[in-house]
Amino acid sequence: MLWSKLFIPTLREDPADAEVASHRLMVRGGYVRQLSAGIYSYLFLAQRSLLKITRIVREEMDAIGAQEFYLPALNPAEVWQESGRWDVMGDNMFRLKDRFGRPLCLGMTHEEVMTAVARGELRSYKQLPQIWYQIQTKFRDEPRPKSGLLRTRQFTMKDSYSFDVDAAGLDRSFDLHHAAYGRIFSRCGLRYFDVQADSGAMGGSQSNEFMVVTGAGEDLVVHAPGSNYAANMEKAVSVPAPPSASDPEGALEPEEFATPDQKTIAEVSAFTKLPETSQMKSLVMAAGGKLVMAVLRGDHTLSETKFSALLGAQEVRPAHPEEMREALGAQAGSLGPVGVQKMRVVADEALKGRKNMICGANKDGYHLKNVTPGEDFQPEWADIRQVSAGDTCIGTGEPLRIEKAMEVGHIFKLGYRYSERMGLRVLGEDGKELTPIMGSYGIGIERILCGAIELYHDKDGIVLPVSIAPFTVVVTPVNMGDEAQRLAAQSIYAACKALGLDALMDDRDERPGVKFKDAELIGIPYRITVGKKLAEGKVEITVRAGKTMLEATVTEAAAKVAELAAAAAPKPEA
RNA sequence: CGGGGCGUAGCGCAGCCUGGUAGCGCACCUGCCUUGGGCGCAGGGGGUCGCCAGUUCAAAUCUGGCCGCCCCGACCA
Numbered sequence: 024m025l026w027s028k029l030f031i032p033t034l035r036e037d038p039a040d041a042e043v044a045s046h047r048l049m050v051r052g053g054y055v056r057q058l059s060a061g062i063y064s065y066l067f068l069a070q071r072s073l074l075k076i077t078r079i080v081r082e083e084m085d086a087i088g089a090q091e092f093y094l095p096a097l098n099p100a101e102v103w104q105e106s107g108r109w110d111v112m113g114d115n116m117f118r119l120k121d122r123f124g125r126p127l128c129l130g131m132t133h134e135e136v137m138t139a140v141a142r143g144e145l146r147s148y149k150q151l152p153q154i155w156y157q158i159q160t161k162f163r164d165e166p167r168p169k170s171g172l173l174r175t176r177q178f179t180m181k182d183s184y185s186f187d188v189d190a191a192g193l194d195r196s197f198d199l200h201h202a203a204y205g206r207i208f209s210r211c212g213l214r215y216f217d218v219q220a221d222s223g224a225m226g227g228s229q230s231n232e233f234m235v236v237t238g239a240g241e242d243l244v245v246h247a248p249g250s251n252y253a254a255n256m257e258k259a260v261s262v263p264a265p266p267s268a269s270d271p272e273g274a275l276e277p278e279e280f281a282t283p284d285q286k287t288i289a290e291v292s293a294f295t296k297l298p299e300t301s302q303m304k305s306l307v308m309a310a311g312g313k314l315v316m317a318v319l320r321g322d323h324t325l326s327e328t329k330f331s332a333l334l335g336a337q338e339v340r341p342a343h344p345e346e347m348r349e350a351l352g353a354q355a356g357s358l359g360p361v362g363v364q365k366m367r368v369v370a371d372e373a374l375k376g377r378k379n380m381i382c383g384a385n386k387d388g389y390h391l392k393n394v395t396p397g398e399d400f401q402p403e404w405a406d407i408r409q410v411s412a413g414d415t416c417i418g419t420g421e422p423l424r425i426e427k428a429m430e431v432g433h434i435f436k437l438g439y440r441y442s443e444r445m446g447l448r449v450l451g452e453d454g455k456e457l458t459p460i461m462g463s464y465g466i467g468i469e470r471i472l473c474g475a476i477e478l479y480h481d482k483d484g485i486v487l488p489v490s491i492a493p494f495t496v497v498v499t500p501v502n503m504g505d506e507a508q509r510l511a512a513q514s515i516y517a518a519c520k521a522l523g524l525d526a527l528m529d530d531r532d533e534r535p536g537v538k539f540k541d542a543e544l545i546g547i548p549y550r551i552t553v554g555k556k557l558a559e560g561k562v563e564i565t566v567r568a569g570k571t572m573l574e575a576t577v578t579e580a581a582a583k584v585a586e587l588a589a590a591a592a593p594k595p596e597a
Numbered sequence: 598c599g600g601g602g603c604g605u606a607g608c609g610c611a612g613c614c615u616g617g618u619a620g621c622g623c624a625c626c627u628g629c630c631u632u633g634g635g636c637g638c639a640g641g642g643g644g645u646c647g648c649c650a651g652u653u654c655a656a657a658u659c660u661g662g663c664c665g666c667c668c669c670g671a672c673c674a
Contacts, residue, residue: 032607032608033635034607034608034609034623034624035608035609035623035624035635036608036609036610036622036623037609038608038609039603039608039609039610039667040603040666040667040668041667042667042668057666059665059666060665060666060667108674111674112674114672115672115673115674131674132674134674163673165672165673166598166671166672166673167668167669167670167671167672167673169667169668174673241673463674501632501633502631502632502633503632504631504632505632532632533632533635534631534632534633534634534635534636535632535633535634536632536633536634536635536636537634537635537636538633538634538635539633539634539635540634540635541635543634552633554632554633555633563633
């Protein structure tokens with residue numbers, strides 16, 4: 024295509040309201056323009072790149088036998104009411120009414136619609152397994168859209184759903200997706216982590232997230248560089264760093280002592296001159312209308328995800344001050360597990376084997392010392408602790424790293440939730456009805472592009488992987504007024520196209536500096552510069568990643584780029 | 598929803614405190630010039646100063662309300 028005819032509105036300066044690199048560069052590079060908070064117009068370059076991404080996704084989904092559908096984004100309330108998510112989704116769902124007042128919503132995901140199709144049509148176990156997918160626009164009324172295309176109110180998702188006769192079948196469908204996702208993200212050129220994740224309150228057993236490590240991300244991944252361990256922060260486990268002071272010896276009895284105005288762990292630690300690791304933190308939480316006490320080492324943080332999973336509760340919140348006072352007779356800052364009868368007490372396993380520690384006395388202004396978990400109080404033991412910096416890997420003992428990351432894909436085993444509630448049944452081999460088991464698998468299409476840009480950019484702009492760049496190569500005649508250059512550039516451009524390269528011809532009557540800057544900004548992997556060396560029959564090939572440069576003759580330039588591109592973006596194995 | 602910031606030409610910003618002709622750079626248009634890193638010269642077009650109300654002889658500027666956008670937090674099957 025001819026650059027002079029295209030709409031690629033690059034900006035010389037950074038947009039004022041773009042914070043993260045992908046947002047800033049996509050606006051500057053003329054990929055996108057914002058229409059409203061969390062709503063973007065994808066211009067020519069973004070659309071080309073997104074089409075390349077979706078093509079890769081399609082190829083890999085088709086390769087595992089998945090079938091592409093296209094489902095309505097506009098959904099009647101009924102199906103969401105049947106699944107129970109009409110209420111669960113709350114304000115995150117865009118809702119509207121039609122002219123007759125019938126409630127509708129814009130789809131956030133498509134479990135309901137897929138299940139509705141399935142229950143109308145699937146009759147026999149012989150029709151299973153099925154994997155259905157679509158690439159569709161999703162709508163979520165985010166409380167805070169942010170970071171450009173990272174968190175938007177309208178976005179594109181590849182979502183697939185599997186239907187199997189039994190758990191073993193679901194395992195196979197899950198594994199197929201797991202492998203396909205790895206191929207998809209690799210082919211898109213992403214460096215990613217495949218992490219164990221929490222499956223959330225919506226049911227389901229196994230769950231993996233595909234995460235791209237970037238400071239722009241909103242999640243945290245915990246990983247050990249030397250081993251295979253990687254997990255979402257919510258689910259991660261670790262060996263805690265040892266306490267910084269050893270516990271006092273002896274079978275000591277708990278003893279009350281005054282701690283006026285010392286409430287936080289830090290305050291009590293300073294007051295007692297004993298480190299935070301010698302304190303016990305007692306948190307009273309309300310779950311499902313009941314109070315539960317969580318006891319942790321002073322320097323540790325409660326993982327609300329693990330805690331609520333343990334309790335099987337949908338919602339866990341800190342107890343109100345009145346609730347604490349009523350149940351324990353003291354306020355936060357002086358609470359402790361000793362003598363507590365009215366509520367469950369769950370202690371984190373990091374406290375196992377510890378003795379003679381300090382905790383609140385359930386009496387304002389007082390704490391207890393010489394408290395030994397398991398002796399002076401009998402808790403339920405569980406891992407309810409969030410991994411923290413300094414912890415080590417359970418498997419290898421090496422230090423764990425905690426890094427910010429962005430979720431680009433999520434696969435998980437749904438179980439029977441939707442099929443059960445929405446009445447999806449087929450006849451089994453034995454002639455009895457059975458409820459198919461489902462899986463759900465999502466990929467954020469725009470997030471792949473964002474992730475690639477976050478990972479690969481420099482001060483001059485975007486450095487996209489060949490497989491998802493809007494163009495593979497740009498042919499840049501330095502001086503359009505020079506006929507020899509123009510003709511040579513045209514022949515190279517034609518040769519590129521003949522080789523099937525996605526080529527762009529920068530035929531604009533611009534200064535060379537402008538053309539170079541623009542090509543670098545928008546991230547085209549290769550540039551063939553036709554300039555002063557043409558007198559010797561030579562042109563230059565510049566590789567955007569690393570800005571390396573090599574020479575080639577006019578006749579061989581296109582083939583050389585094709586070779587480089589093929590090496591950089593291998594095709595899928597047949 | 599809580600905290601902070603910002604709204605003036607397509608983009609980036611100044612002007613506002615101390616009320617009185619709406620500015621600068623980039624981009625855009627015309628002409629000349631130039632052609633290996635966002636050239637140069639000359640001329641030109643483009644604004645309900647976010648919206649509404651108030652104060653005033655007079656409001657981009659002061660006051661009040663509203664709206665929008667960005668950032669932090671809460672939230673995120």
